Amino acid sequence: MVNEQISLRSLTTLEVGGPARNYVVAATEAEIIAAVRAADDAGEPLLILGGGSNVVVSDDGFAGTVLKIASQGFVANSEDSCGGASVVVQAGHDWDDFVHQTVLHAWSGIEALSGIPGSAGATPVQNVGAYGCEVAQTIAAVRTWDRKKNAVHTFTNHELKFGYRDSLLKATTVNGSPRYVVLSVEFQLLLGRMSAPVKYAELARRLGVEVGKRANSLELRRTVLALRASKGMVLDPADRDTFSTGSFYTNPVVSAEVAATLPADAPRWPVGDLVKLSAAWLIEHSGFTKGYGLAGELAAGSAASASSSDGKHDAGTPPRASLSTKHTLAITNRGGARTEDILAIAREVRDGVVRQFGITLVPEPVLVGCAL
Missing domain, CATH: 3.30.465.10 (Uridine Diphospho-n-acetylenolpyruvylglucosamine Reductase; domain 3)
Structure with a gap:
């Protein structure tokens, strides 16, 4: 078991997040249990990390113990x-x-x-x-x-x-x-x-x-x-489209009545009495394209102040965060992004789909210390 201080940016595939107050690596079942019990006995907040591929951590980091599960075999x-x-x-x-x-x-x-x-x-x-x-x-x-x-x-x-x-x-x-x-x-x-x-x-x-x-x-x-x-969904250090949490939104599952309000060409699949829709289709038909990003230095201010009049980034100023250039379900760190950059894109997309179709997309990754 290893105890140390570390930035959570280096522990997630999205490469955002502030420092952990306490970072523990546990390589066996006994070490995992001991680390969890130690944090709980101390009344310490606990965050569990595996590969860090499905988590978005606040820029402020985590004011507690981050436990990296490293058991193998x-x-x-x-x-x-x-x-x-x-x-x-x-x-x-x-x-x-x-x-x-x-x-x-x-x-x-x-x-x-x-x-x-x-x-x-x-x-x-x-x-x-x-x-x-x-x-x-x-x-x-x-x-x-x-x-x-x-x-x-x-x-x-x-x-x-x-x-x-x-x-x-x-x-x-x-x-x-x-x-x-x-x-x-x-x-x-x-x-x-x-x-x-x-x-x-x-x-x-x-x-x-x-x-x-x-x-x-x-x-x-x-x-x-x-x-x-x-689709940029296999980790590759040379491909910025892979610096993401994978699909940021789950495919919404709605009632048949809600599904019936969509155009006939909207993909849909029966799930019992409900209907599963395509989040990618909803995003694209709400006006968001591959590579969509907000203008300016996002994390310096609010998402609203970072947006241009048409919602797109300036051609000469590539955004630090954007939708993947390969598909519209992933939000990617283009280099040097902060958590607020990622969340600004997520909010724009979520709100745009609500305006267009009245359907609220639900994020798939775990949001730690932050919210849309």
Whole structure:
């Protein structure tokens, strides 16, 4: 366990955020529990960080303990042709490395989630998903530390109450501080070198298979990585579009009545009695284009004072923050941005969609010490 002071800017993929008053790195389950108990016993605010890919921290930093979960490794508890492979991964293990390892071991089920930054322990919190796959489909159990009861608690899949980018773990987290600290995650995966059925039309086209059919898992992984890279969604130090939290807004889920008010060409998908809409479509049809940014030095004043008359940045003054140049769902740090720069863009987009369609987009990343 390591204690030190550090700027949170260096710990997040967005590269914004002020200093942590106390920074602790925990590399084992015992160290994680000890660090959490020490902070709680001292009455110290606690922020849990994994890969830092889904968090936006205030420019003022965090006036408490920031715990970096750095536990590593995975193990197959069982592996047979009937039950498949039961694989337990430590919370701090790099998620994409774990996905890669499952493909190499011929464990099938999460290959479509390749290229997503962050740690394995973060995936059940918001039920990470992409290309028609969610971790809820393969998670068997999550081992946690219950801060309220001071005890280890293991949740089954059903008990986690998974929903669209949601779970019990997320619902009991406030400002980045969870009741349940994830220690490890158990996945139940099929055996074989063929993927789970491909559910996403664009991915199926790239692979040359029909929706609902399977593909070679390694080929699917390579295709997903290429698709994500083309959208700036695979971390790359040379590509400023990857300095983001990924999609900043979730796709809104609304009533059928609200969905019916949108133009006929607006994408929509049934979710029980509700309808899921495309956040990207709403953003683009509210007048926001790829690369949209506000004018001037954003963090020096209010968002309103930073805006030009048409809402776009001056051609000769590139903004420190903008929507990705590859798609409109990510808000990116173009270099030297502060948290307020990111939030200024987020507010403009949110308010623009409300004005155009009366629908309020909900941010996907955790906002710590700041708000829209």
